Amino acid sequence: MSFKSPFPDVEIPNKSVYDFLFGDIADEDLARPALVDGSSGAVTDYKTLIGQINGVAGALAARGVEVGDVVALHSPNVPAFGSVFHGILRAGAIATTINALYNAEDIGKQLTDSKAKMIFTVSPLLPQAKAAADAVGIAAENVIVLDGAEGHQSLKDLLTEGAAAPDVSFDPATHLAVLPYSSGTTGRPKGVMLTHRNLVANVSQIQPRMGADHDDVLLAVLPFFHIYGMTVLLNLGLKVRASLITMPRFDLEQFLSLTTEKKITYLFIAPPVAVALAKHPLVDKYDISSVRCVFSGAAALDENLGNAVAKRLHTKVRQGYGMSELSPVSHSIPFDGDDMPLSSCGVAVANSENKIVDPATGEEVEYPEAGSDQVSAPGELWIKGPNVMVGYLNNDEATKETLDSDGFLHTGDIAIVDGQGCVSIVDRLKELIKYKGYQVPPAELESLLLTHPQIADAAVIGVLDDEGEEVPKAFVVLQQGAELSEDDVMTFVSEKVSPHKKVRRVAFIDVVPKSASGKILRKDLRAAEKAH
Incomplete structure (x- = not known):
């Protein structure tokens, strides 16, 4: 017996993304700032944005891009990203967004796999984009440099052609x-x-649950090329007619400065930013009292860390859960969800259904009685709804492993649910450490380590000890000027956890490897460990 969202179903219009976002825009909204360049202050209002979207769509059609063709977008957060991204979709083409941190080899792999016909990039990223395009046979005239570069057309060149947007169906x-x-x-x-x-x-x-509206000013620091930034910042922000202030990369000083100057009201972040907001002394030098909500996603936010941010900033802190395969949001604590525990990622979004399945038996766990204080046993979270992907491109095997015949997506994440329907992610199914038969969730130990005032960041993986037993090893980044020994770290943890969860090895590192969206790249730590 699955459990559903506590919220009533919402109507999902049978529209393209362009028609959904811009088809009903009111005249009075056209002059509103849509995208503001955080570096230069240049403003793109909604009327200009829509004009540029149609201009890009027309230029693509004039270059032979047809419905169903793939066009790559390789750019950090700049206002032009919105124009090009939605221009690709407006033309009926498919946008494949490429991580701005990728090297030429990784870009080339994505261009090849997606069969992209063109690539948009920016001049600072042109060397790796051009090398990748050359390697896969994309001609120079199909490498568009948004801000211009010798030998390549720019976004301005495309827009000044004045080609009408195609009539696509x-x-x-x-x-x-x-x-x-x-x-x-x-x-x-x-x-x-x-x-x-x-x-x-x-x-x-x-x-309906985020509490964001046209009066909000959003700091767009989460990368638009990642599904979290794409849906929650770019698309939701534009749908509610908010203003988005773009940041090409995260820099704490600029983040705080823009929040102060632009009177940012809503911050969408990932946990690494929450760590800075809770612990960094620079925060106290800025007036960021305009912020009325901080929403964290992309990885689990520890309850203590979230509460520390809320207390320091005097604001609401919320979190959600999702993944690329879910477009991405499947759970969130609503803006008005003051009664929901910050240890959870909230409740299932409208129009969706969940199961929690014991990975050992394949049976659903027993759910707690509605409204009770009980919590279910852990199991893999399965999700069904209109936001679930079609599948993986050219990978039927992976699709079948992830999507079952009933339409449930198997997330690979271990979760529990309480009597309110609040779901908490315990850890990744494949990343649980098995110590003498006991399951040890790395995320739990990472959250605990972050409560130590002298620890700036931490990651935990399973490694083999001298007897071949898997044990938890902590990789610790110390606060500037802090001094801790391996024994200090192990003692700190051992005083607060069950014996099987003790950290048994410690390494001090300069930085925890993370993806652009803030997920800890434990595979990188495991690879480095094997190389030793």
């Missing part, structure tokens, strides 16, 4: 809109096939 329920690549934290990145309906559905599912 497709079924939003089946036509692909985007092809993001899963982060690859547990293996080779895979192309995630998301339709126009998937994206429209997810914005429709979360809009």
